[in-house]
Amino acid sequence: MAADVLSVAGLQVTVYERMPTAARKFLMAGRGGLNLTHSEPLDVFVTRYREARDIILPMIEQFSPTDLRVWCESLGQETYVGSSGRVFPRSMKASPVLRSWLARLRGQGVIVHYGWTWAGWRGDDLAFLDSGGKSQNVAADAVLLALGGASWPRLGADGSWQKILTDKGVSVSALRPSNCGFVVPWSPMFREKFAGQPLKTISLTIQGDSFQGEAIITRQGIEGGVVYAASALLRAEIERNGKAHIKIDLRPDVSLEQLRQRMQRPKGKDSLSNHLRKAGGLSPVAIGLVQEILHQKKGVDPAQLVKALPLTLTSTTGLERAISSAGGVSFSEVNQGLMLVNLPGVFVAGEMLDWEAPTGGYLLQATFSTAVRAAKGILSFLDAGSRI
Numbered sequence: 001m002a003a004d005v006l007s008v009a010g011l012q013v014t015v016y017e018r019m020p021t022a023a024r025k026f027l028m029a030g031r032g033g034l035n036l037t038h039s040e041p042l043d044v045f046v047t048r049y050r051e052a053r054d055i056i057l058p059m060i061e062q063f064s065p066t067d068l069r070v071w072c073e074s075l076g077q078e079t080y081v082g083s084s085g086r087v088f089p090r091s092m093k094a095s096p097v098l099r100s101w102l103a104r105l106r107g108q109g110v111i112v113h114y115g116w117t118w119a120g121w122r123g124d125d126l127a128f129l130d131s132g133g134k135s136q137n138v139a140a141d142a143v144l145l146a147l148g149g150a151s152w153p154r155l156g157a158d159g160s161w162q163k164i165l166t167d168k169g170v171s172v173s174a175l176r177p178s179n180c181g182f183v184v185p186w187s188p189m190f191r192e193k194f195a196g197q198p199l200k201t202i203s204l205t206i207q208g209d210s211f212q213g214e215a216i217i218t219r220q221g222i223e224g225g226v227v228y229a230a231s232a233l234l235r236a237e238i239e240r241n242g243k244a245h246i247k248i249d250l251r252p253d254v255s256l257e258q259l260r261q262r263m264q265r266p267k268g269k270d271s272l273s274n275h276l277r278k279a280g281g282l283s284p285v286a287i288g289l290v291q292e293i294l295h296q297k298k299g300v301d302p303a304q305l306v307k308a309l310p311l312t313l314t315s316t317t318g319l320e321r322a323i324s325s326a327g328g329v330s331f332s333e334v335n336q337g338l339m340l341v342n343l344p345g346v347f348v349a350g351e352m353l354d355w356e357a358p359t360g361g362y363l364l365q366a367t368f369s370t371a372v373r374a375a376k377g378i379l380s381f382l383d384a385g386s387r388i
């Protein structure tokens with residue numbers, strides 16, 4: 001995105017990408033339909049960035065969700081607003097967007113070197129290992145680091161830039177999983193029977209904050225939209241106390257009173273699981289979950305469990321399969337144009353910066369908005385006649 005803005009402004013831009021092809025994580029995001037951004041009002045939109053809200057706001061105002069849709073449509077990819085308010089390209093794919101985008105960049109004179117890994121600086125020059133494993137030095141008037149976070153490292157972004165920048169005195173908050181799964185020590189029987197199954201329309205509560213959506217039981221624990229939405233709070237609680245206690249409401253559409261009434265009906269010869277299915281309206285996996293907890297807490301009212309099922313999460317499932325990372329270069333290290341104050345001429349954008357947000361299009365939006373901001377920062381820096 002920064003290369004787009006800068007090449008339109010007439011600059012000669014060269015992109016160095018360590019992988020053999022471009023934008024692998026963007027393509028992976030396309031597998032889920034490529035949720036580009038969200039259509040909710042901007043004042044609500046920016047609350048998704050939590051502590052980074054006030055810093056991100058002017059960047060989202062400068063390159064807004066509407067601007068992102070216009071940009072996507074300028075690449076020949078119409079967008080639409082889904083029923084949840086999320087915005088997608090009509091094709092629901094990243095590859096057509098990427099193909100037109102790369103063609104446009106080529107037309108604007110942008111050169112891309114694939115298989116080149118940035119390894120820091122050698123004197124004033126950038127140091128690379130090229131696709132043949134040879135060291136290369138590159139001089140540039142300005143540099144944008146857009147190396148991503150550290151989730152799904154096999155797609156290219158592995159966070160190895162952290163050491164290079166901290167060695168230069170840049171303050172970096174450690175990269176941690178965000179929008180990730182969490183470990184729950186399931187019994188072997190529950191794990192074998194229910195791993196992979198969805199818990200549809202549940203509510204998850206952590207310390208008074210509730211999130212609605214779907215979760216998926218995994219072999220290690222639990223993941224899915226509702227867990228991702230709560231992931232920042234869950235991770236913080238585990239960092240503080242070694243575990244996070246949550247409550248799951250398996251029937252948020254029914255009150256405890258209504259459920260109790262339904263479940264007080266005599267169950268006759270029905271087993272508890274049949275009774276939970278018929279009177280409680282629960283799916284097999286939800287019934288399995290109630291029974292999993294009943295084994296540990298005998299004598300508890302099953303209706304109470306359906307409405308507030310206690311689970312203990314013991315850790316995240318790690319960065320390997322997290323959708324994004326929290327942490328990164330602290331905003332105190334960059335100026336308004338996203339230039340590192342202690343490394344003039346070096347700019348930072350995207351997930352490398354210290355913000356996090358839930359899924360819903362907020363990740364790509366902030367990535368694009370920070371890239372536009374950094375590109376504008378580079379233009380003012382070069383206009384001012386500075387050279388690194």
Ligand SMILES: Cc1cc2nc3c(=O)[nH]c(=O)nc-3n(C[C@H](O)[C@H](O)[C@H](O)COP(=O)(O)OP(=O)(O)OC[C@H]3O[C@@H](n4cnc5c(N)ncnc54)[C@H](O)[C@@H]3O)c2cc1C
Pocket residue numbers: 016017018019022023024025026028029030032033034035036037116117118119146147148149151152155156157158159160161322323324349350351352360361362363364365367
């Ligand atoms: C499974 C999945 C689904 C997702 N779905 C969505 C979604 O629907 N909507 C949404 O908003 N977000 C989604 N995201 C998140 C979104 O893709 C990221 O937030 C976004 O790609 C971050 O962009 P970035 O440019 O900062 O980093 P990246 O996209 O990770 O790009 C960084 C690039 O830098 C390269 N690189 C890293 N180190 C070096 C080096 N030393 N030298 C040279 N090159 C290097 C990497 O190879 C990579 O190509 C999803 C992520 C995943 C994993």
